[in-house]
Amino acid sequence: MHWVDEGIVLGARSYGESSVILELFTRAHGRHLGLVRGGRSRRQQPVIQPGNTVHANWSARLDEHLGTYAIEVSVSRAARLMEAREGVAGITLLAATARLMPEREAHEGLYEAVALIADTLPDVAIAAPLMVRFELEVLRLLGFGVDLSECAATGTTEDLVYVSPKTGRAVSRAAGEPWRDRLLALPPFLRGAAAIAPEDVRAGFRLTGHFLARHVFEPRGLPMPDAREVFLRFVA
Structure with a gap:
């Protein structure tokens, strides 16, 4: 088995004395692992940093095997990301969220979103609203989509300002x-508004965080990534 693709580095862990198991989010093959022989060398270490885009050549005897990667960097972002705490927190959060997707399940649109957010980091004002939308898309693809199209109670599509924490459906003002204290705020930018205020971004993260915790992290016995709270500190 063999394929060639481009992928964004999500992370790597040591394997043996000199190799690493590299985790990529690829365009055509989804989240995919592979062994990089000599991955701990000085030449390879700068390549396998989170956020970099690499040209990946994967091969294995059988499709279900781990396989091996031969990689070359095509877009180097890691050095710029590591210069700022918000960059580190952002790429760590992005990787943790992408890691929720099943292995080897292709989603080209999701790949494009990962690349776009990685390109905008560490500029939180641009990256944070994109991250909220990315989390919504991950929820949708995992089968827990939030329906913001119309009011769950009346069917109207106007003045939608809340989301039910139980059903994930929008609610009009x-x-x-009468139940505003029990409902989640629906930030205007998720309904197409051009202006994005910091409080709207934080509301967006509360919205996605509620459903990610309820439907994804808690059922899997996982904590919410620490990087999420750190990244949110830079939303201002």
Whole structure:
């Protein structure tokens, strides 16, 4: 088995004395692991840093095997990301969220989103709203989509400002007013508004965080990534 693809480095862990198991989010093959022989060498270490895009050549005797990677860097972002705490937190959070997707399940649109966010980091003002949308898309692909199209109570598509924490459906201002303290805020930028205020971004993260915790992290026995809280500190 053999394929060639481009992928964004999510992480790597040591294997043996000199190799690493590299985790990529690839365009055509999804989240995919492979062994990089000599991956701990001085030449390879700068290549396998999170956030870099690499040209990956994967081969294995059988498709279900781990296989081996031969890689070359094509877009080097890691050095720039590591210069700022928000860059480190952002790429760590991005990798942790992408890691929720099943292995070897291709989602080209999701790959493009990972690349776009990686390109915008560490500029939190640009990257943070994209990260919220990315989390919403991951929820959708995992089968836990949030429906922001119309009010769950009245069917109207106007003045949607809340989301039910139980159903994940939008609620209009009028219908939700009696229960506003129990509802999640629906930030305007998720409904197409051009202006994005920091408080709207934080509301977006509360929204996605609620459903990620409820449907994904808690059922898997996983904690919410620490990098998420750290990244949010830079939303201002």
